Amino acid sequence: MSKSPTLLSPCQVGNITLKNRVVMAPLTRSRAGEERMPNDLMKQYYSQRKSAGLIISEATVISPQGCGWLNSPGIYSDAQMKAWQPITQALHETETPIFLQLWHCGRASHSSFQENNQLPVSASAVKPNGDYIHTPIGKQSYKTPRALETEEIPPIVEDYRLAAERAKDAGFDGVEIHAANGYLIDQFLQSKTNQRTDKYGGSIENRYRFLKEIIEAVLTVFSAGQIGVRLSPNGVFNDMGCPEYRELFIYVAQQLNSYNLAYLHLLDGLGFGFHELGVQ
Template identity: 70%
Template sequence: MTPSPMLLSPFQLGDLTLKNRVVMAPMTRARAGTDRIPNALMAEYYTQRSTAGLILIEATSISQQGLGWLNTPGIYTDAQTDGWKLVVETVQNQGTPLFLQLWHCGRSSHSSFQEGGQLPVAPSAIAIEGEEIHTPNGKQPHEVPRALETDEVPQVVEDYRKAAERAKQAGFAGVEIHAANGYLIDEFLQSKSNHRSDRYGGSIENRYQFLKEIVEAILTVYPSERVGVRLSPNGAYNSMGSPDYRETFLYVASQLNAYKLAYLHLLDGLAFGFHELGSPMTLPEFRQVFDQPLMGNCGYTQADAETAIANGSADLISFGRPFISNPDLVDRFKNGWELNPSSDMSQWYSFGAEGYIDFPAYSAA
């Protein structure tokens, strides 16, 4: 008997049959070069990890305005779309569906990434506290962003829709809306970073409006069962964490439930940092307001994942860092094989093959 009968069992995700409930989490790996075009190296990386039931492709910028990391991929030009076609065609031959995570960095960007050296945009002119940002000109302090004007917001929503359209052209089975980790959508959702007085700010209902419009725009491209949303209710990354976090995220989840989405992807684990504004939010809390598939993430072990699925807290679990150094992670889970040692973080963003496609599959020798 497999050591994880629930985790390794098939799952019906809408009209997609997943071969197991192990999901590869979206992880920024910065291998798309300065032109941000997906390439053969990236295709090999994802193919190596195609034992996952579902692969969530790394955060991918919907526009130049959405950029905020070096060498990350985009989905806003024809060349980028063609590059993704190569990746999709290569990996789908392994029988693993791919969802593309759509990303706008918001205030977690810098003028050096922006057209004409403009300031990054955000819901409000509030800078990220603390650490510096890696830019094309080296490490720089975070800048105070420019608050989007009310009449500019629909264009950003349209950028999400166009990105979804390009993702569909490239052959992706679906898309995940990145509404977590202090990027633009999360900035709109949270009272800490959203001090607007228009229809996109103030009440929880208004702060949710931006995400609502994005979801509804993308649903004109993909059916609801091919669209997921990622939230980080416990997260402190990019200096997030709002006093009304519990009320906010339960409201957001309850509203998303009406769309019958593919899943809600929650960073419920605390390994990525916790804002410590109260008790951590848990998957069972979200079960009360969201009756579609729930995906847990962040710091799960194989045993933790099995327990969460067996007790009904989660339907799927996404794994991030274990997939970096264990391309055959599912086979290791299945056979009880030891995992490779955690990789050296200094190599994660080497921009080349090192620390990317050079981790060995299991060998008994």
């Protein structure tokens, strides 16, 4: 009789064989400084966790526009790409694969993070209902974001592709597209934050289009078995939750299924709070 697998048995995730089934969740640590540069402290932190079967990195911003969290790392410059290399190399010595989580904060940002103090961008001009945000100039109230023009969306998709290319050059084994927790992609998915009337808004299919284009751009860099997507269908974090969340996220999961991606990573709401729209 064959033995049942245990937590410490190897397993296959997409293209990658994990030495065990312990996967480290992405955790923002804010240790990259104002320049958002990976460094020795981060190398030490990730190396200490080398016994995991797979590590998902902390959320890492794909562009200056995507920034919305103090001291989180970036992957939008060659210098950042090179600075990630010692970290991925250290993990590869112990056969610990690491995926880079790709992040654009969208409206969960503040003008003080943005070039020329511009407003943060989102699917629509809907202000997050929240007390304050930690910014480079201290605690600030949220501002109403600027809705992206239709023609501004393909360049952001291109930023994701470029970020994936840099992630590959930096030695990451794959990427996780952060479409959870009320950040930009989630802002496009959910009707609460997407009131657009162009091809990126309205129907569920249209609201999914932004994520679809990002996946297809990243697929030109990594194979499907090296790409994961994170969603948070039940989450209230960053003032999210839309009444048709069941139909929306079932549709998104069905669409993602067609790509044969490495995995779908769901955040259930236990950690960050439920929107409770399913409570009768």
